[in-house]
Amino acid sequence: MTVKTIALALQGGGAHGAFTWGVLDTLLADRRLAIEGYSGTSSGAMNAAAAVQGMIQGGADGARRCLEAFWSEVHNLSRPFAPLMTTSLGEWWGDHNLSSSPAAMLYDLAWQLRPELSPYEINPFNINPFRSFLDDFFDYRALRADDRWKLFLAATHVESGRLRVFRNPEITVDHLMASACLPSLFHAVEIDGAHYWDGGYIANPAIFPLIYDCAAIDIVVVQLTKSRRPGLPRTAQAIQQRFTEITLNACLVREIRAIRLITDLIDRGVIADPAMRRINLHVIKDEDFFADLNYSSSFNTDLGFLRELKAAGAAAAGRWLAKALDDLGTRRPFPDDLIEDYLGGEGAPAAMPSN
Numbered sequence: 001m002t003v004k005t006i007a008l009a010l011q012g013g014g015a016h017g018a019f020t021w022g023v024l025d026t027l028l029a030d031r032r033l034a035i036e037g038y039s040g041t042s043s044g045a046m047n048a049a050a051a052v053q054g055m056i057q058g059g060a061d062g063a064r065r066c067l068e069a070f071w072s073e074v075h076n077l078s079r080p081f082a083p084l085m086t087t088s089l090g091e092w093w094g095d096h097n098l099s100s101s102p103a104a105m106l107y108d109l110a111w112q113l114r115p116e117l118s119p120y121e122i123n124p125f126n127i128n129p130f131r132s133f134l135d136d137f138f139d140y141r142a143l144r145a146d147d148r149w150k151l152f153l154a155a156t157h158v159e160s161g162r163l164r165v166f167r168n169p170e171i172t173v174d175h176l177m178a179s180a181c182l183p184s185l186f187h188a189v190e191i192d193g194a195h196y197w198d199g200g201y202i203a204n205p206a207i208f209p210l211i212y213d214c215a216a217i218d219i220v221v222v223q224l225t226k227s228r229r230p231g232l233p234r235t236a237q238a239i240q241q242r243f244t245e246i247t248l249n250a251c252l253v254r255e256i257r258a259i260r261l262i263t264d265l266i267d268r269g270v271i272a273d274p275a276m277r278r279i280n281l282h283v284i285k286d287e288d289f290f291a292d293l294n295y296s297s298s299f300n301t302d303l304g305f306l307r308e309l310k311a312a313g314a315a316a317a318g319r320w321l322a323k324a325l326d327d328l329g330t331r332r333p334f335p336d337d338l339i340e341d342y343l344g345g346e347g348a349p350a351a352m353p354s355n
Contacts, residue, residue, distance in 0.1 A: 004328040005034045006218045007210040012042025012200045013224035014298030018306040022313025028060040037150035037214040041199040045153040045179035052149045078301040126187045135173045143171045152209040153179045154199030163202040207255045223285040256342045280332045286316045
């Protein structure tokens with residue numbers, strides 16, 4: 001049996017990261033695949049770290065068990081806050097958005113008051129139960145000592161606004177917290193005297209570490225944030241939702257645009273520098289599944305909802321495998337669907353000017 005190697009770039013998205021759990025569960029279960037590296041932001045960073053820790057403990061089956069344990073514990077951690085997540089009869093009718101819940105109302109209030117109130121005023125002692133959970137769940141010594149599966153966690157350096165990517169030898173609970181630090185809700189995470197916020201503002205996810213530090217020529221992006229949403233948003237909530245989607249996808253679009261340009265130049269023989277490595281780019285997503293979900297559902301850690309997300313991710317990964325597996329490891333043209341979805345259907349890049 002031929003084993004084909006890929007690398008994964010995992011978007012963030014709060015509880016929506018359970019979709020990525022389903023993708024990973026399917027890919028890890030397929031013995032025709034080997035995953036060389038994981039690049040993650042926010043919940044993507046959590047999924048990446050859980051997968052690598054599980055690989056260290058027990059190979060692909062260990063990774064699947066570790067991901068299952070992680071998301072089960074995420075649900076358990078939030079159970080004391082379940083009354084804040086109540087959405088009346090919404091859940092009975094399959095509505096997983098928390099728009100009418102006390103938690104969402106508090107979040108909306110914090111959004112509206114953000115010029116006046118910061119997390120340093122609302123939570124001066126920086127109390128965050130999630131940090132304690134992450135500190136207990138992960139074996140950071142093992143993650144730092146074993147680099148057979150490469151791990152890249154993205155965070156935003158507050159003072160410079162630049163991307164910082166953390167790698168296996170330096171990973172601690174602070175690095176995971178930094179990758180998922182929403183500045184409107186949490187204190188910035190301090191690491192070696194520098195402060196960091198959520199990596200999604202700069203890289204959601206970061207693809208370039210997989211290009212430069214992994215040998216796999218096939219890189220698979222798992223996308224959680226919708227690329228397109230039909231219609232003009234007119235309500236405050238709809239505007240905020242679309243603004244957030246555009247912001248979180250902007251860096252992904254930029255990276256895809258750059259990858260496409262380099263791919264085209266290599267294919268046309270304009271670039272012959274071996275340092276400019278050609279890759280095949282893939283995306284696993286399900287825009288239809290996320291069509292009716294808004295930002296509030298990313299806070300919904302009900303176990304039933306998490307398992308629905310997992311099932312949707314597993315199905316999306318299965319569809320991708322059926323379409324792409326045979327071509328993995330071969331030289332492929334830049335996919336037309338990526339051009340249409342991320343670059344507006346634009347034609348081939350213009351030729352480089354001659355001297």
